[in-house]
Amino acid sequence: MRLFTRLLSALPAAFLALSLSLSPASALSESGTLAWSTDPLTLREGPGTAYDVTGTIAADLHIKVLRCQQLWCLVDGDTGRGWTDKNNISFGKTSADWPGGINPDYPSGGTACFYTGSNYSGLEYCFSSGRVIRDLHLAGLDNRFNSVRLYGTSVAACRDRFFQSYCERIIESQPVLDQYLQGALSSVRVY
Template sequence: MSSKISVTIIARSVAAALACILLLTGGALAGATKAQVKDTLTLRTGPGMRYDQTSTLPVGAALDVQRCMALWCLVTHKSQQGWAARDHLSFGKYPRGFMSGPKMAHVLRGSGKVCFFTGTKFTGASICSTTGTVMPDLALYGYDNAFQSVKIEGEVSVHACRDFYFGSWCETIAADQPVLNRYLRRGLSSYRVW
């Protein structure tokens, strides 16, 4: 059996497994980030042009983004799930262009530190950072999607995002949160302390 046929069989098996999960969860997976289609979008069975096309979505279609990697995102639209080219998605309220997610008011506050905890109410393992710290990919430190609460000490704020390199949904936090909001709780992948 050639390696191209093996990859196709594996990709279709993964797509079938994802479809079963989608059906069992009623089409809505917890913690998904919202996005819009900004250009006509082709869904594929895997993250790349070499994977088979499964469907096409129109401009403005609402999507749930499960996870992004470099140039591709795993998305769900109604009963359809597949991989979409990231440059065809808008993470803002309306389709506005590449990486046009919500505009955050970054408040430069001063000195202090921000501590993220793996447990709610400031419990469990933690990472603390001071003003100026930039953590673009928590997976490199073994803490991707691990945190559930944040404590702010002093005059700082933190710009926290669901995906690495500040992609997807982000929030600026300037006060303690014993439980992170539903988009960041066990979904935080990057942050910057101001």
């Protein structure tokens, strides 16, 4: 009788696991960082070539990055989920190489002022051209900025430290940062 009771109590968890594994792969995760496949992605069960291949995602498709290690990222796309080589992912608004294709006409040589509030309000932190901050946490400024005013320059801004995850090349002042950077900025480069 005790064995039968244990089996019955394990059925809901087993049913949930089975239903999740049968859910359509075409639904992107609600969480994760928006990105693009720059080349065809080979999906694997784990982070490395020793793991079995579980599927592929074609090049130039919108994906979500759920988490990354040093060289591999767990991604979710229309055709499946799995670990893939980080070098084949673009963390920008387009599938072009980050930061969305360098445009020689982007302004450079000025100052960028970041604000903790929207519409250039709150505390102000200004950085001159050439300033690179790979990890705003080390300066006590991680995830604090909500707007940026540019004076004759442009800025590379990324959601994660060391210019990873979602990145954007900002070429004009923004009273409210992009939804993926607002209150989530972790690395900046002022041109």
